[in-house]
Amino acid sequence: MTPKRKRLWLVVGSLAVLGFAATLVLTALNDNIVFFYSPTQIAEKQIPPERRFRMGGLVEAGSVKKSADGQVTSFRVTDTHKTVDVVYRGLLPDLFREGQGVVAEGSLGADGVFVAREVLAKHDENYMPPEVAKAIKEAGQWKEGK
């Protein structure tokens, strides 16, 4: 086999693998990206029920309630402008607390309550998820140095 044909082989092979990967990536991106909305955006946009997305803000002080069996937690998430009711079934991460930033993934129920399937934990209590910081900034309530 001549070097020229060898190179052709290599190029064809690489293009085939990359094409395969690109197809996978594009279809997967189409189906699987999850948008982030702040409580204000949720109020403005008509997000269809059952559509999976992320939302985040601060857990409103005094809003956390547990069901009788302790497995379902309901709380309100606020960006200081609008609030959204959230329910979550399961164990909350260790750093979940009132007044702290939180990011939850799930979908809206027909009654407008956000059903969280996942509540994200943080390593660090001073950490503010960038989306949450941006949402609060846009609602005009951000204090630097928080």
Added chain:
Amino acid sequence: MVAELGHFSLILALAVALVQGTLPLVGASRGDIRLMDLGRTAALTQALLVIVAFAALTQAYVASDFSVANVVANSHSAKPLLYKISGVWGNHEGSMLLWALILALFGAAVAVFGAGLPDSLRARVLAIQALIGVGFLAFLLFTSNPFERVWPPPADGNGLNPLLQDPGLAFHPPLLYLGYVGFSVTYAFAIAALLEGRVDAAWARWVRPWTLAAWCFLTLGIALGSWWAYYILGWGGFWFWDPVENASLMPWLAGTALLHSAIVVEKRDALKSWTVLLAILAFSLSLLGTFLVRSGVLTSVHAFAQDPARGMYILGFLLFVTGGGLALYAWRAPQLQGGGLFQPLSREGALILNNLLLCTLAATVLLGTLYPLFLDLLTGNKVSVGPPFFNATFVPICAPLFAALCVGPYLGWKRAEIWPALRHLRVAFVVAVIAAIVAATAIDGRSTLAALAFGFGVWLIVGSLGEFAQRLVRTGYKLPPRASLGMTIAHAAMGVVVLGAVGTGAWNSELIRTMKPGDRASFAGFDFKLDRVENLQGPNYVAERATLAVSVAGKPYTILSPERRVFTVQRRQVAETAIHTNLLRDLYATLGEGEAANGWVIRLYYNPLAPWIWLGAALAALGGFVSLSDRRLRIGAPRGSKKAGRPMAQAAE
């Protein structure tokens, strides 16, 4: 006083690194042997100075010197000694100092064990290593000084993040950094080779052990991090496709590719410029990982509080290292003459396929990780790319990789026949198909994909061990060279990891129950009874501990004691899971919140084959170390026999 000593040593180390990064380069281009030799002395001096700085910070932590701001922010006098020490690198400044320390130690290791290297190559490698060191030392001194004082000193510190107070995580950063920073040596070798304009088999024999060592440590570091996430985060999962996890996976994938392509350079004198490119990319991805973790540009379950200025610095440094490396590559790589010719169907061809697939995997992970960032910059939309994306892209590309993995070792160099190779593998193929069918029918009929993946896992193990057995028979039961023994172990270990991932990911079961003392629950063939929940006092926390008696068919089996700890200094809760393992499955229990009146929320998991994930990773690293001990890797390096163990062992302490 000690803190100032550390600070001054760090400044001196920067000065020495500047000398080490410039004069040997001048010496190498002029052929001045004295300037070249300066590199070795400087590398040892620099390492000594950074060791002093690191020791000074450790002393401040161990002695709880609360006049040092870093100690105040991350330590507490009531903390156990292990976490006082691990607290040194459990924060931004300290972990960057650890990075600089490992970098300097690797530089010293090249100086000590590189006696057999050509003078100019060694001088250039040490100089590049020092220039990377300059970047990190300047970063430490100008943006993240760990020795800053506070006055007046507070009575006590804020304590270390409770999640990090865990033996698994105490050693996770050093191992991970040994891997990340290990690739700096291969990067330095690649740049030096470009400057020299020469890449040959001897060069590859030098690069391979360093790559292999870095790869082994990175494997262990990733495994330890994943194990930690498994038992401390209490979700029962082991891999979350989180940006921070991806950040360590990308250099691992590129490093794995580099490991394989370096073999082709060594054995066949081909793929030279590709190998040099991979070496540049592997280290760039390590730096990118550091940038992602330290800058906080991506929302991550592991995110730490961040400082954008530091992120910008690392980003700038990353662009310099990658951009500079690639520019030099574009300029000089065409001079690297390709060597041996080969057919597409050959060992070389198989290794190219391996590289192609591994790099594609790294590229998909990179794309998925950075896509939210790009979209945010371009459109302002906040999105996240989660596990479904990675499962849909990563897994299908793994399939051809795993399928080809067993075939490769049967192919000869230069040209090979496919059918004899496949004939050797027919037993493995039949066994794998049977395993997949058994998995689909007997264990779990819900997921065909899981059964298929299970079959692939079995294929990897049986195929690799089969090749080993056939080689033994062929050579009259003489043990093959250690490099090939290591290959067999590492390849089979991949199969073990796959089986563990399938078992835990697809066949696990879960039960959440609110229980009062005396309540019973049946789950996965076990009976659980909550005996009691009691309060206890730890060194720096108070805890609730549940005692769950587990029995099988009426006979006592084991006792699980999950805890819920509240760290008094930070007022933070951490769940301590209880895991019972028999190496085939894990029984996993976590204790949630609750009180005597309503009961406690208890979460139980049954995770088949879960221990195999970490067992497999440890095996893979073992394979790497076995391969590293091969005599052939030390040709041209007569004193290199200690290379594998000593310098890294020191750094790991």
